[in-house]
Amino acid sequence: MSRIASIPAGQGADVRNRILETASELFYKQGVRAVGVDLVVEKAGVAKTSLYRHFGTKDDLVAAFLEREDRDFWGQWDSVAAQHQDNARAELDAHLGWIGERVGRPHYRGCPQINVAAEFPETDHPARKIAEAHKREMRRRLKVIAERLDVAAPHELAGQLAVLINGAFVSSQIFESGEATPLLRRAAEALISAGEASRSGRRQ
Numbered sequence: 001m002s003r004i005a006s007i008p009a010g011q012g013a014d015v016r017n018r019i020l021e022t023a024s025e026l027f028y029k030q031g032v033r034a035v036g037v038d039l040v041v042e043k044a045g046v047a048k049t050s051l052y053r054h055f056g057t058k059d060d061l062v063a064a065f066l067e068r069e070d071r072d073f074w075g076q077w078d079s080v081a082a083q084h085q086d087n088a089r090a091e092l093d094a095h096l097g098w099i100g101e102r103v104g105r106p107h108y109r110g111c112p113q114i115n116v117a118a119e120f121p122e123t124d125h126p127a128r129k130i131a132e133a134h135k136r137e138m139r140r141r142l143k144v145i146a147e148r149l150d151v152a153a154p155h156e157l158a159g160q161l162a163v164l165i166n167g168a169f170v171s172s173q174i175f176e177s178g179e180a181t182p183l184l185r186r187a188a189e190a191l192i193s194a195g196e197a198s199r200s201g202r203r204q
Contacts, residue, residue, distance in 0.1 A: 016054040019044050024065045028112055032062050032127070033119050059126050062116065066130040069112045073134075077141065088148035089192070092161070096188055099165060100181025103172040111169035138162055151195030160191050 022044035026035045037058055041048045055061040076098060084091035102108060109115070113131035120128045142165075143158035151157050164187050168180060175183070 015046055015050055019046060019051050019054060020061070020064055020068065023061050024068060027062065027065050028109060028115075031119060032065075032116055037061075062127045063130055066113060066116060066127060066134070070130070070134055074137070088145050092145050092188060092192075093185060096165075096184040097181055099168065100184045103168050104175055104178065104180040108172045110172060111166070114166065114169055135162070135166070138165070146195075149192060149195070151192060153195060157191060157195050161188060164188060164191070 019040065023035070023040045026040060026043065037048060037051055040061070041051050044051075051061070055064060077095065080094045080098060081091055084094055113134040116127050117131040120131075122128060139158055139162045142161045143154055146154035146157040146161070149157070164184065168175075168184055172180070
């Protein structure tokens with residue numbers, strides 16, 4: 001009987017999860033290019049054959065890392081959005097709250113998607129494609145919120161909010177304690193107010 005066939009039901013998934021958990025932590029802390037599969041299997045306490053059984057290549061492992069980050073991020077987003085279905089302004093304010101809390105954490109090292117995109121300039125690299133899709137999805141979701149607000153140009157506001165949020169992701173080291181959320185909220189409020197004023201001017 002092969003070693004794979006002898007693994008009890010559920011154990012294979014546990015090994016996969018352990019590899020992915022270990023790789024995710026290493027990739028996030030040290031960078032994808034700096035972490036080799038040898039370090040991943042050493043820290044995970046598994047054989048290299050186990051890693052390649054669950055992830056055919058390192059690129060597949062990186063993709064799984066980003067996909068997991070996607071699920072976590074959008075799961076949080078959806079949970080918050082569900083609480084503010086009738087109030088777009090309150091929804092945006094709530095999103096900026098948890099995003100501000102996230103970037104203000106002591107060991108926050110930036111958005112994984114932005115970090116990975118910076119490491120892989122090749123436009124056809126699978127990791128970069130996932131990272132870019134994440135950013136497109138953020139802008140799409142922000143546009144949905146912007147369209148519910150009474151502003152002149154929802155598409156433009158969505159782009160401005162995306163720049164604001166992504167800027168916060170890469171600026172975490174310059175924030176003072178507790179500063180990120182109020183800064184994000186005040187900046188967003190200024191953008192919304194400008195959009196409202198522009199719409200009002202067009203109506204006159």
